Structure formats: C-alpha cells, structure tokens
Amino acid sequence: MNALLSVRGLGVDFETGDGPVHVLENVSLDIAPGEITGIIGESGSGKSVMAFAVMGILDPAARITGGDILFRGESLLAMDPRRRDGWRGREAAIIFQNPRAALNPIRRVGDQIGDVIARHDRPPAHALRGRVEDALRRVGIPDPARRARAWPFELSGGQCQRISIAMALACRPGLLIADEPTTGLDVTTQAAIIALIRALARENGTAVALITHDLALAAATCDRLAIMHAGHVVETAPAPTILAAPRHPYTRALLASAPALAGSINELQPIPGRLPDLRRADLPPCRFAERCPRRIARCDAPGPLGLHEAAPRHLLACRNPP
C-alpha cells in the first residue's frame, strides 16, 4: 500500500511532576490518499495526541520517545522546523472539536481564510478575495461574498465548522485530520458536515483521518478503522471487517457496548474495568490485559507487543486472539 502518512512505532511521554505519563507506545498507522481512516477510542486512548504529534503541535511537556512519522516518505520529525511550519497548512491541516473556539472571534471569517491562503500561496492581492469566496463556496456556504464579512459569533456551530473546513482545505492539502469534528453539533448538522468531508476527500483525493469516539459514525463514514486503547493501536482493518469480524478483544467489547449496534438494551455490554494508569512504570505489554477475558500467561510475557498481520490488510496487536 502506498501510504501518504505513515506513523511508525511512535512513542510519546508527557513529563509531569509525578514522573512521565506513557501516553503513546509503539503506535503504527498508515493513511492512504483518497481514503478516510477512522481513529476510534475512548477518552484517554491517545487518539488526539497522535494527531497533534503528526501536526507537530504537541504540548511542550510532551517528549517523543521513539519511532518516526513519514509524510510522502520523508521524516516529519527530522524536518527543519521552518519547513515544517510551511508544511502545516499547505500539505496537512487539522480541524478541531469546538469550531467556534478554533476561530479568532475578532476577525471576519473571510479574512481568517485569506490569512491561510496569503501565507502559503502568496497570490496577488486582487486574486485573494476570489480565492476566499471559492473556498467558502466549496464548503457549501451560500452567498460567499457576504458571508466572508461575517464574524464567527454571527454563525451557527455548523457554519463555523464549515468555515474551519474551508480554512483547512484552502490550500488543498493532501492530509486532513478531523479531530471529533462533529461532537457537540446536532445530528442533522453532523450528517451534513460528514457528507461534506467525504465529498471533498473523494473529489480531491485527500487522505482524511477522522478521530472520533463514535463507532457508528466511523463505521458509516470511513474506509478503514484503527482502534486505539490506552495509547496503543490494537487493531486496524477495512471498516466492514471490523464490524463483521473483529479480532481484538477490546474491539469486540467496544462493539458490544455501542448503542447503535445493539438490538435491545440487554445486548448492551459494559466494558469491565477501566483504563490502566498510564503513569505506572510496570505497564503490561498489552494494556488491555487487565480487563481482558482472554488473558493468558503469554499476554504478560515481557517484550514489546506490535501489530502483526492477521489477514491481508488486517493488523492486530493480540497474543491470544479468538
């Protein structure tokens, strides 16, 4: 597979007063152009930290402990910081959960989109307005010339998210990371935003990483799914495979707890236990082992637990898969 983005064995620690928190360990993931990859996990699974590491916007307390991130085969971690600043926005963009907070409240939305275009593409001044209006038109904002002069507070949450998508895609980047883009929006607005992201990805061949805790949304939207638990990627496969034939015990537990997939309330199965404390020095190789019904002695044997190919295009990190 020809990946646009390839995360290889990435490890991230956060330094705290109580010692390091092992937020990501040995995380590997490939994202192909034109594909929508869903990154799914509960809070604390590390899905946003991985996105921030890719974008190079990690918190100063974060330390990359190992691995690499390749974009078109080139290491992003080794890239000169000035070039990385240009890369961000031109080649890759991210949109966030709360679109209103992501926009500057005291600048007109058209000017904010114009800033991105001016910085990366440097078009002649007279062409900038047209480019901004094009960007707004592409995300389905009616009357773009007038809307470009709007302030963020004049727009609904759904429209603000459209503006931030317009901003992210203004320079037609190859990679778009959408970090919970519809959390907090109504379902009808969510459906429209997801349809828009899908259409833009298909038209432009953009690789999209959709980060979400909503398994049903991801299953309905994405081509491939990556399941994260406590800083590990535990399983990746095409979305229909994850739904029909999940292999990792955590993936199975997650599916069994999702209301969208249950036929009745008695089918809804809570996942026992809770995430391990990621500050622990003695974290087991499999971070799900302590909650896992299939745990055997081999699961706790020392040595790193990596993804292996369980079937073509189906990767699994489990020593005792069903």
Add this chain to the structure above:
Amino acid sequence: MTALLEARNLTRHFRLARDGLFGPRPVLHAVDGVDLAIAPGEALGLVGESGCGKSTLARLLARLLDPTWGQVFLDGRDITRDSAARFARTAQRRAIQMVFQDPAESLDPLMTAFELIAEPARLLSGPMPRTALRGRVEDAAGAAGLAADLLARLPHQLSEGQRARVGIARALVVGPRLLVLDEPASALDVSVQASVLRLLDRLRREQGVALLFVSHDLNVVRLLCQRIAVMYLGQIVETGPAADIWENPKHPYTRALLSAVPRLPGDGAPPVTLEGEPQGPVDPPPSRCRLAGRCFMEQPRCRTEAPELRNLACGRAVRCHFVE
C-alpha cells in the same frame, strides 16, 4: 390507567430585551402548548436538537421552573397552583427528581459521595436519626450500583461512571416515582454509558421508577424508552411507541432526524434532508407550520395554517397537515 405525570397546554415563554427604545419586547417561545403524559413505570424519551426547548420542558415537568401558562398534574392533582419554590417544600417534591447532565459539573467537589447522597434526604425527608440516614444512603447507593466503600470519597477520587452513579443515587435517596434525566449519558464514554443505561433500565423494571429521558441520541432512546416524543421549536411534533417511530417515522422532521443518525452501511432508509437551519423560537408566526421553509413535504397551506397535534391509530400523534 391514570398518568403519573401529565402536562396540559404547558407553555414557557421568555421575554427578551426590547429592540430599540419603544419597540415591543420579543418573546422566545421555548415551550409552546405541550400536552404529554407519562405512565407509572414508563420510560419516555424526549428528543430534539439543541434549542428545541427539551431541557426547558424537562425543567417544567420536574417543577424546577414555573410555566407561563398550562398545568402539570401529578396523580391527577394540579401541582402548578403553587410556585416551583413553594412546591420544593411539599411532600410531593420527592416524587419527581432530576438527574443532571454532567456528573463532574453537578457535584460539589468538597463533599464526599456520602454527603452528596445524604443532602437531598436531609432536605426533603425531614430530620431522621443518623443510623436511619446512613441506611437510606447505603440503600440508594446500592440501587445505583455504587459500592459502599466508595462513599467516603470525594468526586475527583471517583471515575466518571461512579460520579454518574452518585448523581443517580442522589435522586433515588428520596424514593422518587419519576426521574427526569437531562442528557445523563452524553458526557460519558461508550463503555461507561452502557452500564448507566442498563442501570436505569433495571431501576425502571425492578423498582417501577418512571423515566423522562431527554437526549439527542436516538440510538440510546430507542434502546431505553418505550415511547418517544419528538420536539421541534418548542412544540411536540410526533409521539408514539419507540419501536414504531424508529421503524416508521411519519412527521417530516422526525424522518429527517432519524435519517441523520449514523447507521451501518446498507442499513436504513435513503437520507431525507431539510433545507437550511431552524427559524428560531422568537415570536414564531401563529398561523404557520414551524417547519415551513425547510420541509420537503411543504404545501401552500403550511404557511397559512399551523397544524395541530393529531391522534393517529396505535397511540401515535403527529403535527402535520399531510401525514396519514
């Protein structure tokens, strides 16, 4: 069967600031003429999008907020004659209890789980010996699935699922017959959410506690509730048995709402979408359907005559001129 709780023409308007010096004060119609009944031991799901008035309706039904007009009956007795503040000092206050949205935000961080659960019992059930209070708190905690050894902890020492259970135990400790839950599971992770939903279902089945479950998550409502009421801009637009509405929504808004719920590929009807965004609940024209302008079934009549909530067969009701 008489309803446990019944709303008749329940309405809450909020007067907004004047436009200019002499203009009229605009009126926000948060809840407009709602008729709704909850049977003993029934779970009713109230769904709708943000701003539709579902949280205001929940607070009116829980008697935390006074209606502009209309009545709420508990066991057939009008409980809206007194203000909400006076109602809070009656014995009936115990019958209806509210569980709030975010357990982390709605619990006092300086009180232990025991004190948090004991507080409503002290306030509403009058003075009682210490041992009796301890027994009540432990019973409520047990019913909410909270282990007794957690009662000495402060909220930050509990997991999010345990905090949600403290919120539910606080409501249960006074022995309510109806729990009003405003998005109780929306801030929870799916693994925790599943256990809270199972708990609520068990309380309903085993203890006969009726539930008014306010949510925007139709998948959750479908699993937990026997009946659904759909709200749009302050009005109920459709009610009926949950399974019937899920399988066969009739009102155009319900159809659009259900088709926006993420479903598995190949599952569900082709998408139905509405044009634009809601008009807003400020001074809605009285003789016009509130969905007019967005609706795919619209006819000229929709702009000259507001539809009433009409009863159909099989316990369903729909507010639309054209649905049979």
